[in-house]
Amino acid sequence: MPELSELTGSERAPYVHQDGSMAIGILTSGGDAPGLNAVIRAIVFSGIQTHGLEFLGIRNGWKGLVDQDVFELVRHDIMGISKQGGTILGTSRTNPFEHGGAERVREVMESTGMDALIAIGGEGTLAAANRLSDLGLPIVGVPKTVDNDLDATDYTFGFDTAVQIATEAMDRLRTTGDSHQRCMVAEVMGRHVGWIALHSGVAAGAHVILIPEKKTSIDQICDWVTKAHGRGRAPLVAVAEGFLLDSMTDVHNERGLDAFGRPRLGGIGEMLAPMIEDRTGIETRATTLGHIQRGGTPTAFDRVLATRLGWGALQMVRERKWGFMVALKGTEIVDVPFAEALGSLKTVPDARYDEVSALFG
Ligand SMILES: Nc1ncnc2c1ncn2[C@@H]1O[C@H](COP(=O)(O)OP(=O)(O)OP(=O)(O)O)[C@@H](O)[C@H]1O
Ligand SMILES: O=P(O)(O)OC[C@H]1O[C@](O)(CO)[C@@H](O)[C@@H]1O
Numbered sequence: 209m210p211e212l213s214e215l216t217g218s219e220r221a222p223y224v225h226q227d228g229s230m231a232i233g234i235l236t237s238g239g240d241a242p243g244l245n246a247v248i249r250a251i252v253f254s255g256i257q258t259h260g261l262e263f264l265g266i267r268n269g270w271k272g273l274v275d276q277d278v279f280e281l282v283r284h285d286i287m288g289i290s291k292q293g294g295t296i297l298g299t300s301r302t303n304p305f306e307h308g309g310a311e312r313v314r315e316v317m318e319s320t321g322m323d324a325l326i327a328i329g330g331e332g333t334l335a336a337a338n339r340l341s342d343l344g345l346p347i348v349g350v351p352k353t354v355d356n357d358l359d360a361t362d363y364t365f366g367f368d369t370a371v372q373i374a375t376e377a378m379d380r381l382r383t384t385g386d387s388h389q390r391c392m393v394a395e396v397m398g399r400h401v402g403w404i405a406l407h408s409g410v411a412a413g414a415h416v417i418l419i420p421e422k423k424t425s426i427d428q429i430c431d432w433v434t435k436a437h438g439r440g441r442a443p444l445v446a447v448a449e450g451f452l453l454d455s456m457t458d459v460h461n462e463r464g465l466d467a468f469g470r471p472r473l474g475g476i477g478e479m480l481a482p483m484i485e486d487r488t489g490i491e492t493r494a495t496t497l498g499h500i501q502r503g504g505t506p507t508a509f510d511r512v513l514a515t516r517l518g519w520g521a522l523q524m525v526r527e528r529k530w531g532f533m534v535a536l537k538g539t540e541i542v543d544v545p546f547a548e549a550l551g552s553l554k555t556v557p558d559a560r561y562d563e564v565s566a567l568f569g
């Protein structure tokens with residue numbers, strides 16, 4: 209007979225709740241981000257080792273909760289996973305309110321003996337958690353998004369890794385661009401905000417950085433490109449996927465809609481490249497980094513941030529602080545009510561963009 213720890217969740221016998229103990233469900237939802245596994249490890253490791261708690265892994269976000277796709281998470285599951293990208297639990301963009309809502313979630317929590325739930329996700333996941341918690345369910349949240357667009361926390365884990373990957377890619381684009389005296393357009397993630405474009409663009413010394421918060425004319429972009437080229441540089445343009453030219457009313461979308469009915473982004477760089485080439489006469493190439501920014505090993509910064517947020521979330525559960533999420537404020541991990549956290553997105557402030565754009569070209 210194999211040991212329990214050698215079996216995957218679906219092969220294990222159903223979890224039997226021990227009287228008097230506390231069982232905590234964990235789910236990851238929305239787009240994955242490097243560091244999700246470090247959060248899961250921190251919660252389960254500390255919870256088992258220090259507090260004698262039990263854990264239930266929920267597969268594929270809210271989908272696994274409403275489908276009761278739940279298994280006991282044991283110590284073996286979380287061994288050495290901090291450095292692994294993705295999420296061992298899987299994720300989805302399922303809306304629990306389209307699959308039975310709070311009643312169904314309550315039913316599954318009761319039948320699996322789940323006393324509390326930790327939801328790890330972005331603004332959509334946390335909005336769902338907020339609604340469920342308002343309806344009386346014992347839930348706390350952990351913020352995640354590579355886009356770094358959640359207002360209540362200074363940084364989300366995954367962002368640092370995405371910036372690191374984007375910077376390395378731009379460094380590479382610069383050497384090939386330099387060799388051919390080409391303009392290189394690097395498209396990075398950022399649906400509503402330009403944090404990844406801003407940070408990786410600054411780090412890589414981009415000559416132009418284009419973000420969703422700042423509509424810009426093609427003439428202005430071409431002026432900057434021509435100026436850099438005139439100085440003997442191979443112009444590097446960093447553009448966020450959600451960027452709009454001043455002539456556009458909607459984001460560039462040629463890939464249909466996602467599971468939540470939003471435009472799937474990607475391709476604005478490919479759209480801009482021929483426009484730049486036609487207007488400036490400078491040969492131009494575009495690269496879309498896409499999901500490469502979300503995959504693979506998290507940076508040490510993201511692992512540490514994710515671990516601290518996991519410990520904070522566990523502490524909130526132990527204090528029964530339902531309806532709150534953990535956040536990074538300065539160097540401290542703090543608790544923030546969901547409602548406060550979900551008010552608005554953290555956009556790039558004008559002053560941050562102005563100090564960078566003053567040096568474009
Ligand atoms: N206001 C809401 N109420 C209930 N459910 C919601 C709400 N907003 C979003 N959701 C559900 O939560 C899912 C996760 O949200 P979303 O797809 O935006 O990912 P996220 O957690 O915000 O992460 P990402 O950073 O990838 O956007 C959505 O696909 C949707 O089904
Ligand atoms: O292709 P997916 O997984 O639906 O997600 C893409 C979106 O998720 C994010 O990475 C995070 O919200 C966005 O930058 C991007 O538009």
Ligand SMILES: [Mg+2]
Binds near residue numbers: 333
């Ligand atoms: Mg979202």
